[in-house]
Each structure stands twice: as C-alpha cells, then as structure tokens.
Amino acid sequence: MGRIDEFLAWAEATARVTRLWNPAPLVRWNSDKSYLLDLAGRGVPVVPTRCIAPGDSYGEEDFEGTHGVVVKPSVSAGARDTARYEPGRGADAERHARVLLGEGRTVMVQPYLPLVEEGERALGGPATEAELRAALAAVPSPDEPLFARVDLVLDEAREPVLIELELIEPNLFLGLDPRGADRLALAVAAAAREA
Known part of the structure; x- marks a missing residue:
C-alpha cells in the first residue's frame, strides 16, 4: 500500500x-494492522503482536521465538515486505525491521504459529x-x-x-x-x- x-x-x-x-x-x-492491538485490548484473542514504531526501543529478544518470528510492516497488502524467520535467525529479523523502520514504517513482530x-x-x-x-x-x-x-x-x-x-x-x-x-x-x- x-x-x-x-x-x-x-x-x-x-x-x-x-x-x-x-x-x-x-x-x-x-x-x-496495528488494529490487532486495539482488538486484543477489547478481549479478542489475536496472534501475539509487538508493534515497533520508528524511534521505539527494542531488543534482540523481540526477534526470537520458539518457532521463529514473522516481521512485517503494519501498513501493507498482499504480504508485501513480510518475511518469516526461522529460530536462530533473530539477527536477520532485526535487520529486516531496521530497514522498515528506516523507511519510517511501523513494524509488527509476531511469533510464527506452525x-x-x-x-x-x-x-x-x-x-x-x-x-x-x-x-x-x-x-x-x-x-x-x-x-x-x-x-x-x-x-x-x-x-x-x-x-x-x-x-x-x-x-x-x-x-x-x-x-x-x-x-x-x-x-x-x-x-x-x-x-
């Protein structure tokens, strides 16, 4: 988009x-897609989602998950600029997030659900x-x-x-x-x- x-x-x-x-x-x-946080706040069970806006702090732990993570921009369509990272590839996931953040985009990080x-x-x-x-x-x-x-x-x-x-x-x-x-x-x- x-x-x-x-x-x-x-x-x-x-x-x-x-x-x-x-x-x-x-x-x-x-x-x-940060609307997921609104829905979670209203009691709807959603995929656990961490939104990171440009300027927010984050750490390596944000990009690790038992089954890996999915990193995507909060504004996107058709899975554009979305990627799944296997366990142990947190550094790659973080690098992807840095690129999106550098473009002024908010990033969503979600655990991969097998x-x-x-x-x-x-x-x-x-x-x-x-x-x-x-x-x-x-x-x-x-x-x-x-x-x-x-x-x-x-x-x-x-x-x-x-x-x-x-x-x-x-x-x-x-x-x-x-x-x-x-x-x-x-x-x-x-x-x-x-x-």
Whole structure:
C-alpha cells in the first residue's frame, strides 16, 4: 500500500458525497494492522503482536521465538515486505525491521504459529459464528461493517486466534462458500434500501 495517504484521502472525500458501506473512519482504522492491538485490548484473542514504531526501543529478544518470528510492516497488502524467520535467525529479523523502520514504517513482530500450515480459517471457511461475531463486535464503529473477512489461525493450544480482520480487502474468497456471493449481494441490496 505504497499510496496509503492518497487512498485514505479518497475514502474521506468520497464519504463526503456518498455513503461508503464500510465508513471512512473504519477504513482508516483498518488500513494499519496495528488494529490487532486495539482488538486484543477489547478481549479478542489475536496472534501475539509487538508493534515497533520508528524511534521505539527494542531488543534482540523481540526477534526470537520458539518457532521463529514473522516481521512485517503494519501498513501493507498482499504480504508485501513480510518475511518469516526461522529460530536462530533473530539477527536477520532485526535487520529486516531496521530497514522498515528506516523507511519510517511501523513494524509488527509476531511469533510464527506452525499450525498456520493447516491453513487460515476465513469467513467462508469453518470458523464458528461465535468467533466471527466476537471479532466484529470489537470493531470501533457504531454499526457492524457491511462486509469483512475474518482470518483465524490456530495457536499452539489449537485455539483460534485472529490474524487479520479485513474490512477493506478486495478478496473476500466468496468462492469458498456456495452462498457467499448471494449473501453479499443481499447485504448490499438491503443496505441500499436503507440508504
């Protein structure tokens, strides 16, 4: 998301002349993955996440994990500038973080959860309604978003944790659920009638 400021300015300008299904303040909040810290503060189980902003102090221990770590910018799309580092490669992970910080970007460091190899559980997948509702209920908005993709992975205790809550992601993986496209169309139609 190399043009995030332009995108957010567009969302805010568009919201002044028409209705966005997911409102501009929610789009702004969701554009920086540090929203995971907000959700964790509201009781949603999330992948443990350490955010390091330019100028923050950090240590070698921030880049070590039992199964390695994942280092990524807090503003990114499509896993751009994201890398996994195996155990013992903390120095490489720290070097990656220094590059991102040097570009003025906030860095997220998360432990690598090996059960991610079984696959993420998304809105169209086998995630339970309760898990989805808990994540959506914690979104800082008076209204529930019209659409969302809730990505969950299993932690080492095989408990689901949120890895991403995508409210501006264009890929909702509607093909994973035979009724997905119809449900989205019905939701858009209902929202249009209310507008």
